[in-house]
Amino acid sequence: MPDLNGDCSSTPFLAVDLETTGLNPREDQILSIGWVAMDGLAIRLATAEQRWVRPTRDIPEASAVVHQITDDQAARGGSLGEALAHLLGALAGRVMLAHHAAVEIGFLDRACLAEYGYPCMIPTVDTLKLAQEELERRQETARSGGLRLNALRQQYNLPRYRGHDALLDALAAAELFAAQVTHRAEGRPLPLHRVLHRPGGLW
Amino acid sequence: MDAELQEIREFLAASPDFAVLPEAALDRLPKQLVVRYLRRGSSFPPEGTEAADLWLVRAGAVDLRDSHDELLDKLGEGDVYATPADSDPIVPVVGRVVEDSLFYMLPARESEELRRQHPEFAERFDRASSRPKEKALAALQGAGSQGDSVLTVSVGELITRAPESTSPEATIQSAAQHMSEQNISALLVMANQELVGIVTDHDLRKRCLATGRSRKEPVGNIMSSRLQTVSPETPAFEALLLMSRQDIHHLPVLAGKRPVGLISTTDLIRHQGTNAVYLVRDIRRCESVAALSRVAKSLPELQIQLVQSGATAFHLGQAITAVIDALTRRLLKLAEAELGAPPVPYAWLACGSQGRREQTVHTDQDNALIYADSDQEGVDDYFVGLAAFVTNGLDSCGLPHCPGGVSPKNSDWRRSVSDWRNAFAKATYNPDLKGAMLAAHYFDLRVVHGDATLFDPLRSEALASGARRPFINQMVTNALRHSPPLGFFRQLVLVRSGEQADTLDVKKQGLLLVSSLAQVYALLGRLTGMHTMERLRGAVHAGIINRDAGANLCDAYETLATLRTRHQVKQLKDGLRPDNHIPPKSLSALERGHLKDAFSVIATMQKNLRVQLAGTGSL
Numbered sequence: 045m046p047d048l049n050g051d052c053s054s055t056p057f058l059a060v061d062l063e064t065t066g067l068n069p070r071e072d073q074i075l076s077i078g079w080v081a082m083d084g085l086a087i088r089l090a091t092a093e094q095r096w097v098r099p100t101r102d103i104p105e106a107s108a109v110v111h112q113i114t115d116d117q118a119a120r121g122g123s124l125g126e127a128l129a130h131l132l133g134a135l136a137g138r139v140m141l142a143h144h145a146a147v148e149i150g151f152l153d154r155a156c157l158a159e160y161g162y163p164c165m166i167p168t169v170d171t172l173k174l175a176q177e178e179l180e181r182r183q184e185t186a187r188s189g190g191l192r193l194n195a196l197r198q199q200y201n202l203p204r205y206r207g208h209d210a211l212l213d214a215l216a217a218a219e220l221f222a223a224q225v226t227h228r229a230e231g232r233p234l235p236l237h238r239v240l241h242r243p244g245g246l247w
Numbered sequence: 248m249d250a251e252l253q254e255i256r257e258f259l260a261a262s263p264d265f266a267v268l269p270e271a272a273l274d275r276l277p278k279q280l281v282v283r284y285l286r287r288g289s290s291f292p293p294e295g296t297e298a299a300d301l302w303l304v305r306a307g308a309v310d311l312r313d314s315h316d317e318l319l320d321k322l323g324e325g326d327v328y329a330t331p332a333d334s335d336p337i338v339p340v341v342g343r344v345v346e347d348s349l350f351y352m353l354p355a356r357e358s359e360e361l362r363r364q365h366p367e368f369a370e371r372f373d374r375a376s377s378r379p380k381e382k383a384l385a386a387l388q389g390a391g392s393q394g395d396s397v398l399t400v401s402v403g404e405l406i407t408r409a410p411e412s413t414s415p416e417a418t419i420q421s422a423a424q425h426m427s428e429q430n431i432s433a434l435l436v437m438a439n440q441e442l443v444g445i446v447t448d449h450d451l452r453k454r455c456l457a458t459g460r461s462r463k464e465p466v467g468n469i470m471s472s473r474l475q476t477v478s479p480e481t482p483a484f485e486a487l488l489l490m491s492r493q494d495i496h497h498l499p500v501l502a503g504k505r506p507v508g509l510i511s512t513t514d515l516i517r518h519q520g521t522n523a524v525y526l527v528r529d530i531r532r533c534e535s536v537a538a539l540s541r542v543a544k545s546l547p548e549l550q551i552q553l554v555q556s557g558a559t560a561f562h563l564g565q566a567i568t569a570v571i572d573a574l575t576r577r578l579l580k581l582a583e584a585e586l587g588a589p590p591v592p593y594a595w596l597a598c599g600s601q602g603r604r605e606q607t608v609h610t611d612q613d614n615a616l617i618y619a620d621s622d623q624e625g626v627d628d629y630f631v632g633l634a635a636f637v638t639n640g641l642d643s644c645g646l647p648h649c650p651g652g653v654s655p656k657n658s659d660w661r662r663s664v665s666d667w668r669n670a671f672a673k674a675t676y677n678p679d680l681k682g683a684m685l686a687a688h689y690f691d692l693r694v695v696h697g698d699a700t701l702f703d704p705l706r707s708e709a710l711a712s713g714a715r716r717p718f719i720n721q722m723v724t725n726a727l728r729h730s731p732p733l734g735f736f737r738q739l740v741l742v743r744s745g746e747q748a749d750t751l752d753v754k755k756q757g758l759l760l761v762s763s764l765a766q767v768y769a770l771l772g773r774l775t776g777m778h779t780m781e782r783l784r785g786a787v788h789a790g791i792i793n794r795d796a797g798a799n800l801c802d803a804y805e806t807l808a809t810l811r812t813r814h815q816v817k818q819l820k821d822g823l824r825p826d827n828h829i830p831p832k833s834l835s836a837l838e839r840g841h842l843k844d845a846f847s848v849i850a851t852m853q854k855n856l857r858v859q860l861a862g863t864g865s866l
Contacts, residue, residue, distance in 0.1 A: 085283070085284065086281050086282070086283055086352075087281060087282035087283075088281055089252065089255070089277055089278055089279070089280045089281065089282065090278050090279060092252060092278065200284075200347055201306055201307055201346060201347040201348070201349075202284075202306060202349055203305055203306040203349060205254055206254060207253070207254050211252070212254065215282070218282070219282060219284060219349060222282075222283070222284040223284045223347065223349075226284055226285070226286045227286060
């Protein structure tokens with residue numbers, strides 16, 4: 045289990061991104077899940093994975109455009125249960141990391157409830173929340189759109205990815221997190237609890 | 248591989264270092280990478296990394312310095328850092344991240360495996376024998392090259408039949424019959440199994456029919472006996488240039504002393520599309536400056552054609568210089584026709600890139616003049632008029648006057664033999680930087696027209712006496728005045744963030760640095776060659792530099808020259824005036840990689856020369 049007082053640069057993380065048909069976990073569906081593991085701040089692409097989920101309803105046109113996922117593609121995916129089992133396997137012993145983690149938490153809680161009968165109690169860090177904290181620390185307010193993944197990445201001189209899918213977004217969040225922690229730590233240890241968004245029910 | 252990591256694969260494939268890998272290896276790579284973020288100011292590579300780790304800069308910039316804090320290299324997006332296999336622990340490289348940076352790191356185990364499986368990849372990081380990638384250079388030079396053009400074949404491959412010959416005693420009539428039976432335009436003349444002359448259609452017309460000479464006379468009376476010959480190994484292109492320069496149309500091919508063939512300009516022209524020979528012929532026929540300036544308009548077309556048919560920068564320089572030499576000679580003839588015969592023998596000299604035969608269409612005049620000593624009045628006045636006529640003529644042919652005043656219009660560059668001797672002596676015996684700069688020009692002077700015996704002895708004398716320590720030291724200082732713009736890559740990095748990077752002057756910031764080094768080597772080895780590549784090869788032969796260093800510098804030169812000619816051809820095609828300023832944005836990652844290799848080779852050789860200069864031992 046990750047140590048709350050341990051240094052971020054030696055904590056295992058798993059950056060996760062979900063592509064969904066909308067933002068409401070009650071109505072919308074998960075289309076794909078992408079993830080990549082970080083050992084401390086080193087992102088290991090060997091662990092990068094993406095799972096498509098076969099939707100139980102047709103994909104609304106608008107989200108198909110955003111995610112460039114078609115019904116055909118989605119139809120080749122597996123069940124949500126299968127995808128979830130793989131994700132939880134990858135998450136074992138790791139802290140989850142996402143940009144605007146509320147969405148991931150909301151959808152994963154609901155999926156876990158449906159699958160296993162209790163919510164997904166994974167300790168989580170949120171890069172968007174870290175960015176907000178950073179602004180507060182400097183007593184600034186976010187400009188419109190300034191907290192979006194790409195806008196934040198630009199601040200840290202991170203490249204712009206052209207693609208837009210669950211895995212690439214998970215990677216993008218992982219890189220952003222590495223940059224945020226590197227800047228905040230300033231060469232000193234940064235305990236995990238300082239960046240944790242939700243401790244998770246298991247602790 | 249996962250299609251999701253396609254973007255990373257694309258980034259790898261665009262890096263010149265990874266681009267050498269086969270597709271299948273590239274497919275596997277993204278999954279082996281570790282992504283790292285390092286903040287500005289961090290040391291690089293970071294703690295806890297292994298020597299065999301490979302670091303590819305995805306975004307940001309890193310400075311590499313030696314222990315004296317001298318900048319060795321700048322890494323930017325797409326550049327790879329590998330600890331050299333032969334890392335010298337006494338001269339550690341200190342890296343510092345100078346911009347927040349994202350890296351793709353290939354861990355030691357995977358990196359070693361990859362290097363083991365792909366020697367062409369491993370080679371790129373093996374700095375001990377850092378031969379800058381000949382194969383890749385070839386790829387850079389010529390996608391469009393046709394395999395069998397005159398640029399790539401040797402004279403021997405063009406020979407279609409054994410040469411026909413006759414003896415000097417045979418009558419003109421029998422020689423003519425022999426030629427018409429065989430349907431050939433030239434006949435070799437052999438005595439005691441040795442080639443003594445050649446007789447051509449042209450000789451028959453001009454020296455027999457036109458003069459009313461008897462056909463019963465021996466053919467030896469009308470043959471040309473001052474012969475230019477080539478060997479079967481001579482590149483066809485060189486033969487073509489020789490014929491253009493000498494204005495001859497047939498070349499006997501000798502294996503040892505035995506004639507094995509006879510090639511003509513027709514053979515060569517038939518073999519490919521270059522019109523250098525036609526251009527030279529047209530130039531010779533021009534009767535006015537206006538006519539010459541019209542013909543000179545096809546020079547850019549010649550450059551485009553040559554580059555597209557796969558000419559190396561070396562070949563291109565030779566061809567363009569041959570045409571400009573021809574233009575100059577024709578203008579001198581026209582000038583002599585207008586001003587009257589010269590009062591004393593003289594020679595017209597080319598300097599700089601024309602002297603070294605390294606010109607492209609973007610060139611200005613660099614000339615000088617030497618005339619025989621004489622007590623006669625008004626000798627210099629004649630040459631003032633000659634210089635004005637010719638330099639104005641060249642200007643109207645699209646070759647602007649020299650902005651630096653290196654012109655026979657200027658009395659510093661128009662002198663009698665004894666005056667020139669003094670000038671050489673002053674430049675070489677007074678070892679100051681100004682003298683060295685002048686001397687650097689003097690050593691690139693070449694006779695284009697007139698009496699070569701006026702100038703050539705001066706050059707040999709200067710070479711013989713110039714290799715003295717104080718003078719050489721000044722020449723070295725002169726050669727090291729500018730260093731290659733490694734910072735250029737830093738600017739490339741900045742282009743992304745909106746800052747406008749300067750263009751690269753590939754001549755001043757690259758080619759001339761190699762030429763200056765070559766000049767110093769030539770002086771040290773008393774080499775008579777003039778072309779930078781010739782000098783470099785000569786320097787290796789004379790043991791001034793080692794073979795690898797020579798080959799590296801040749802490659803660097805050819806890389807820079809290739810980028811320049813490409814850039815100019817693109818400008819010509821776009822209807823722009825060709826120049827030497829390459830905008831960084833126009834460079835592909837591959838070209839950028841080559842450019843950087845070239846710069847680091849130059850920097851290394853400059854450093855070696857500087858060390859040698861500082862050392863107490865002999866150079």
